[in-house]
Amino acid sequence: MKYRGLIATGCALALAGCSSNAELPQRADGVTDVVATTSILADMAKNVAGDRARVTSLVPAGADPHSYEPSLRDVRAVANADVVLANHLLLEDQSVMNTVNEASLDTAHVVKVAETAERYGASLIPLVEDVTLDTPWLGARVIGDIPAGERAVDLVFTDVSGPGDMSAFLTGTFGQPQPYVNTADGLDSRDLIRLPPNAHTHMSWSFTKPGRYEATVEARVGDRVVAHDVVRFAVGVEPGEASIREGHVDVAADLEANQVGVRTDDGKLVHDVIEVPARALQNIPNEPAYRFMGRPGTEVYILPQAVLGKHVHGEIDPHAWHDMRNAKAYVQVIRDELMSADPAGAEEYRRNAQDYLNRIDAVDAQVTHTIYEIPRERRQLVTTHDGYAYLGKAYELNVAGFVSPNPAVEPSARDVVALTRTLEGLKVPAVFLEPSEASRPGTLKEIADQLGVRVCTIHGDTLGPDVPTYLDLMTTNANELKECLS
Structure with a gap:
């Protein structure tokens, strides 16, 4: 494995205490180790693992998986993992996926959760x-x-x-x-x-x-x-x-x-x-x-005319967890991978997963009720980036506009004009920024300020202090949507 030499050097020179930290993956104690690329996947895995397995997130809470660069600590975590969970579908930065593919053991269960979830009933949305x-x-x-x-x-x-x-x-x-x-x-x-x-x-x-x-x-x-x-x-x-x-x-x-x-x-x-x-x-x-x-x-x-308009097959939206029915499929994937990696804990994983699935159902009903209280004509979602198609489809929100398809793409002059016309034409009462965007100037904030439109918060790819769990993220988003759009 190409990273073994780097692991030893990193522990000796840069990561003081990394080899003795019982919270990090290690092979000496016999505990089943699960490494997830994102904090959302890690939270789901913790609910399934309970006290039987140790779960580590590569991308820390608050960091953007689209742009996160893994550290030597992350390389070591992957190298000691029994199960590695990646959302995939181009959600994670390529350097994260390179770490997953190159540092993981041949015996580890490396799972592309979003793609595998289709077999469990998840519904993926083509970007086209x-x-x-x-x-x-x-x-x-x-x-x-x-x-x-x-x-x-x-x-x-x-x-x-x-x-x-x-x-x-x-x-x-x-x-x-x-x-x-x-x-x-x-x-x-x-x-x-x-x-x-x-x-x-x-x-x-x-x-x-x-x-x-x-x-x-x-x-x-x-x-x-x-x-x-x-x-x-x-x-x-x-x-x-x-x-x-x-x-x-x-x-x-x-x-x-x-x-x-x-x-x-x-x-x-x-x-x-x-x-x-x-x-x-x-x-x-x-x-x-x-x-x-x-x-x-x-x-x-x-x-546009169909045969000459942009038409790209095979591009799938990776943000599937914003539909809680897809989240249930994620949980079932994680459950079965843990049961396969640690058969002795199968019954515990099965029990934990069922309890978590029941809680997801309850929160899904609550989220649906909250969003449906917003008058239909005001369910207009405008964000900085295109990460909420699943939220819109699952809860009958119209994704009315976004600044750019993803954080790596700068908006063109036409994008800015089109977004301005969207806010004016639909009389959108509020726009939504992720916490990392809310504290600095940006195109959407500037347009909103010019038009007197309220700026609110939405959580997308990561957990944080305001949303420490996946269920908190979904509940908080629903409440914020209702507060700002009603």
Whole structure:
């Protein structure tokens, strides 16, 4: 093992007392040692281990696992561990994972908890759905056949009301847009999307101002109107309960049912409002081909065309513990790994785990009740970094915005503008900073101060003095959300 020489040197020169500290992992006393990369994993492991096993956290409470650099003390801890628990999914800094992989014994149980938890019922969220796209994909579709002699169905936009202009266009392979609908020059018989029967196309949609839009759409076969209805959009404002926030949907004509509506992924035709979030804000390109949208550099809200929008498979959000159902799967993973490493303690681990699972259930019910007391239209979560998709999904919070995807990415000028529009458009009453961010200047604090928005605290990747346990973290976050958003 490559770190053995460093361990001896570190103990002799830099870590006085490290070899005699009974709280650190060691092989001489026969105690089962569990090393967890984060304080949250360590707390879960302590609840399962009880007094039978010794649990150590590599990343100390209050430190960020995304950027933590392991010490020689951490190398020694891993080298003496019987079980090593890592969240993985790129949560921990690569240097932490290198330490885990290179310093652990061949006999140690090295567990990637988040990935393993899927087998225990955990539900992991692909980042592609909640970050990279972060808007619905809205196309156009015709369902059903047409009479003999007819060749196509026209989806004609006869009226569009709203605070600004709307356009629908298709972007070709080489990036050239082809407008189909554009209200800036008035609507006429050319503002239509023409499709063969049972056909579908991807589209891009733009809106020049925030607010609510209603588009009246007629489905025409030749000169005959077979159906018509209104398609609704909420642009940069809260859409309400019956809304479409993500997924692949189409403005659709169902010729068999004689209806126009929005077709969802499951094949249903609905009349829900399509959300165009404030973070969809972009600047009109300088190329002349985009002049139909407005003046170059002007801000517009864009629902991107599916086939050309950012679409990255395989990127998984690692912050799964913010959904307490996932936390239960974590606990079951830890239980089974401890039982495997120390079979003689199996019954104790099983009993401790069940007691902890029961307490998680109780706190989950409490957290749900607390957050559900926040009026739905005010459940808007804006944070510094994108680490709360699981919290939003589990407890019906809308993750309305964040400064950057992770602490390592600096926000662009567009990110700052989009976040400002989010706070203005949704009338967000408070933004949330993690404790490490609250004490120093930052983009979110500056925007909040400019708009008179309250700044509150949220705990994400680590425990600390205010939240010494995982259950405290979840309860404290729920109470803070209720206090600041209600």
